[in-house]
Amino acid sequence: MPNTSQGSEGSLVLPTVQYQRPLNDKVVIVQVFIGIFLCINSLMIVTFFKKEAFFTNTRYIFFAHTLVCDSMFLALTDVLLLMSYSQVPMPGGLCIFLVVILENLTVATPLTLTAMSLERYIAICMPLHHSELSTPVRAMRCILLIQALSSVEWIIVISILFSAVPLSFYTSPLVCSFEQMIVLSWQGHLSSALCQFNFLVMSVVIAFTYVKIMVAARAASSHSKKSTNNGLRTVILHGFQLLLCLIQFWCPMIESAIMKINFNVFIQVRYIDYIIFILAPRCLSPLVYGLRDKDFVVVMKYYGLFGYSKKVDRTRLKIEQGCRHIVDY
Template identity: 30%
Template sequence: MSDTNQSMTNVTAKVQYQGILERMVFSAVTTLPCCVFLFINVTMLFTLRSKPVFCETSRYVLLYNLLFADTVQMALSQVLYLIAASRLILTYPVCGFLTLLASLTTTISPLALVVMSLERYVAVCYPLRHTTIITIRNTGVAIVVIWALGSLNILTRVLLLLEFPFKDLESLQMKDFCSEVAMLLGPRSNDYDRACTCVLFISAGVAISFSYFGVIIAARSASTDKASARKARNTLLLHLVQLCLILSSTIYSSLLMALSQVLSRLVFVRIQNVLYVCIFIFPRCLSSLIYGIRDQTIRPVLVYHLCCRLSPQTYPLRPKSHLRLQGKLTAL
């Protein structure tokens, strides 16, 4: 434990003694891609509420839920990063609120990927029953269950935080910058965090892998639409990649502590910023890239809104083509 604390101290010191110009440069380097990805995600969220076909199709409702959680997580991560770069020391209640909200959205993402993968599995393996199993009502129930499980996780973390003797502190002001690691104030909180992360991602990995191999087996059947099965298989594979990237964010702090022991300050800070963009920022925009580019129904609408409606002739989903596009919704 002392080695871990010393490593975290080294990391903090290296960030703490950066010059103001250097901190401004690195903050700009991380904020720029974050703002770009936030713009894409927000545009995607608006797109998924712009036409009835998106609001009335389960897969797009599930996608909206995933994008919403990822967008909130991305914004909170960048806020916490800028607070640390600005050397602002928060109080425990404020930091606890921000980190618990970030933890909630982190839990929602893998659970949403599981439900979306199961939806693709049903669409390919049980195409005749897909419309009766995957309904808007059942989708709404699934989303409520996802957020209920995430909220239960947060409630448990709050109860563990209440065990910490805050009354014995001279002040509620934190000694270090705000982060999720800094809010693991006791051994039970740390153990619960590790156990919850392992159970969540192992369960999600098993569920998505089951869906993936189920689609592969179904693709060999003569009665299955080969093109639809192939696209669903590729989508599930991308979901596995997303899950791995989200999982990598849980080892971010440990990786930083290991790198701080072998790298110089300047190299370490540069790598830290690259890892932050790759591990925290990019995975939260992957859903928009996957569906925004590959989905033939979303792509023209998304491009239209990304271009700020400067090309009205490209606006899709006109009344004449609405019914035709509904028939393509099971393919990705």
């Protein structure tokens, strides 16, 4: 891992690369993995914006926000991965810009999943208030709040960086990574504390919504049993995906400890963490939500097959009038 140190006069010595990672099969696998899901996400985003019934529905708005964030995240992390393996440096100022975007997207996805779980809780446990509380306007305000909360950590980290590095840092070439932004030891501890706080809050919210919906499922009548159980399964899937996202907050600490023991093991562990806890959660959204929604799949199939899907003719009227009631998801 690149590191920084202080010179004899207290000036910051710019990070230096201590290892090289040649292009190999692992990188190729990542390219295929990311390419497939970027195509799927792009088709789903197009599907969302093609039908007014989708972007006037709170659940679909949150889903589209997740798709956009995840697609940007996958693309940017892939660019940095390729540059890192090829040892292609970039100016420090550009690295800061990319890291800021990535850190924002890293937190935005689990926060959006948390908001989606709360929306399910309101739909199932507070059905009489759902139409009032769950509106497109409120969903957009919630997304703005998510983006604001996602910015807290990088604002703190970057503010400390600006005050600690010389002007030459912004033009000097370096292999970009988040570690390059950590120039003081306590800065890293603060970043870790913020990550753990996010983990705790989001875990409590998911647990709360799961318990409440589970209680509602047991008390539901046979008429509403199916929709309630569907909502419970959705929250469970939310929880699993969110768990993978939240474990990502622990990865830097684990990787840092392993690096001090064995650098080769550190490289392997970091690759595994990247696949399981960084890429996988971002690739689950279209599988967990989009492909489980029959109306969404029908419209996506229509545009994916360039209008040759015969099923659309039988369901177009239903889609135009509005998607299935939100509780049925």
